[in-house]
Amino acid sequence: MAAPKNEAAWLTQANSPLQVSEAPMPTAGAGEIVVKNSAVAINPLDCHMQDLGVFVQQWPAVFGCDVAGEVFEVGPDVDRFKKGDRVLGHTINLVTGRPQDGAYTHYTVVPANKAAILPDNISFTDGVVVPFALEAAVCALSLKVPGEAMPGVATPALGLPYPSLQELAPSAGNTLVVYGGSSSVGCMTTQIAAASGITVIAVTGERNMELSKRCGANQVFDRTDPELIDKVVDAVTATGGKFVGIFDAISTPDTYTNDLAIIAKLGGGHLACTHPPPAEAPSNVKAGMIFAVDDVAAPVWKDYVTPALQNGKLRCLPPAKIVGKGLESIDEALKMCKAGVSAMKLVVEL
Numbered sequence: 001m002a003a004p005k006n007e008a009a010w011l012t013q014a015n016s017p018l019q020v021s022e023a024p025m026p027t028a029g030a031g032e033i034v035v036k037n038s039a040v041a042i043n044p045l046d047c048h049m050q051d052l053g054v055f056v057q058q059w060p061a062v063f064g065c066d067v068a069g070e071v072f073e074v075g076p077d078v079d080r081f082k083k084g085d086r087v088l089g090h091t092i093n094l095v096t097g098r099p100q101d102g103a104y105t106h107y108t109v110v111p112a113n114k115a116a117i118l119p120d121n122i123s124f125t126d127g128v129v130v131p132f133a134l135e136a137a138v139c140a141l142s143l144k145v146p147g148e149a150m151p152g153v154a155t156p157a158l159g160l161p162y163p164s165l166q167e168l169a170p171s172a173g174n175t176l177v178v179y180g181g182s183s184s185v186g187c188m189t190t191q192i193a194a195a196s197g198i199t200v201i202a203v204t205g206e207r208n209m210e211l212s213k214r215c216g217a218n219q220v221f222d223r224t225d226p227e228l229i230d231k232v233v234d235a236v237t238a239t240g241g242k243f244v245g246i247f248d249a250i251s252t253p254d255t256y257t258n259d260l261a262i263i264a265k266l267g268g269g270h271l272a273c274t275h276p277p278p279a280e281a282p283s284n285v286k287a288g289m290i291f292a293v294d295d296v297a298a299p300v301w302k303d304y305v306t307p308a309l310q311n312g313k314l315r316c317l318p319p320a321k322i323v324g325k326g327l328e329s330i331d332e333a334l335k336m337c338k339a340g341v342s343a344m345k346l347v348v349e350l
């Protein structure tokens with residue numbers, strides 16, 4: 001049989017279309033698997049990488065963070081996977097800069113501790129919405145000690161428990177506000193927090209309030225409600241639990257204004273952001289920016305993802321919207337992502 005050939009969607013310079021052409025066939029090193037990708041997903045990060053060349057460490061570049069497909073090769077010390085397994089995985093080109101660690105190619109290197117078996121009843125195009133958002137959620141919730149997201153910008157350290165496969169009885173424990181609950185990372189953070197026994201109060205667009213409830217939010221408020229701040233504060237207070245803080249998936253000046261008003265009324269708390277936090281935060285606000293590549297997520301990948309997908313506790317939300325088939329469709333999907341999406345993850349089949 002002829003050796004398989006690889007191709008990738010390359011970025012040769014900032015602000016230019018991706019170019020599909022030959023790519024070296026990757027091999028799995030220690031702690032790695034090579035996945036033959038059947039589906040990849042698009043993240044806002046990819047749009048910034050394409051437009052501005054930010055985070056590109058090596059030109060030409062292959063980026064993208066989410067893959068689902070079959071294991072093609074297993075690294076020497078990896079025992080959780082075998083060739084042919086159906087998997088989903090989080091690829092880490094963002095950290096390594098290596099083209100073989102980007103998703104937008106047929107064969108990608110994935111760290112084995114950022115991958116999990118995808119149950120047979122879940123399609124690759126559904127499963128691929130999970131990986132990057134899952135890691136972002138765990139980084140937002142479970143880091144115990146602050147690290148560095150960017151030079152001079154600390155990560156949040158909420159120190160919350162990992163999600164559990166058990167049905168946790170509702171308790172007056174921790175309460176978290178998820179601002180932007182219909183976004184990809186908002187849906188996943190709501191799911192993971194709810195599965196950790198945390199009461200989630202979410203903020204979404206009106207038409208996506210039901211989706212946020214399906215993710216496990218206890219109460220959801222319309223982001224355009226003029227009384228949003230007071231309603232969120234009242235809902236948090238009514239839980240009777242400890243207010244942990246806010247995970248702000250959107251992290252814009254407008255959402256920061258609301259975040260700080262909510263936290264002020266609740267007497268202080270964490271503000272976990274997806275972008276650099278507000279410069280002027282009062283001393284009772286512990287603000288930080290998540291960095292969604294961290295080994296804190298390894299136990300969740302290893303012990304939680306597959307059984308939780310199997311028993312329906314972890315759902316592939318927001319739903320996938322399949323933009324097209326083939327590496328050539330990734331450019332179109334990136335354009336759609338730049339135009340903005342609502343409660344969906346853009347996916348390309350390979």
Ligand SMILES: NC(=O)c1ccc[n+]([C@@H]2O[C@H](COP(=O)([O-])OP(=O)(O)OC[C@H]3O[C@@H](n4cnc5c(N)ncnc54)[C@H](OP(=O)(O)O)[C@@H]3O)[C@@H](O)[C@H]2O)c1
Nearest residue numbers: 044180182183184185204205208223274290291292342343
């Ligand atoms: N630092 C990191 O490590 C890290 C990791 C992952 C993502 N991120 C960043 O996190 C952000 C979210 O990423 P994503 O993939 O989750 O985004 P996404 O799914 O593309 O976000 C789209 C959603 O944003 C919601 N939204 C927009 N403006 C809003 C507002 N003012 N209030 C509430 N919701 C609002 C929309 O809600 P409605 O349609 O319901 O109105 C929509 O569903 C991006 O900026 C991304 O770059 C950072």
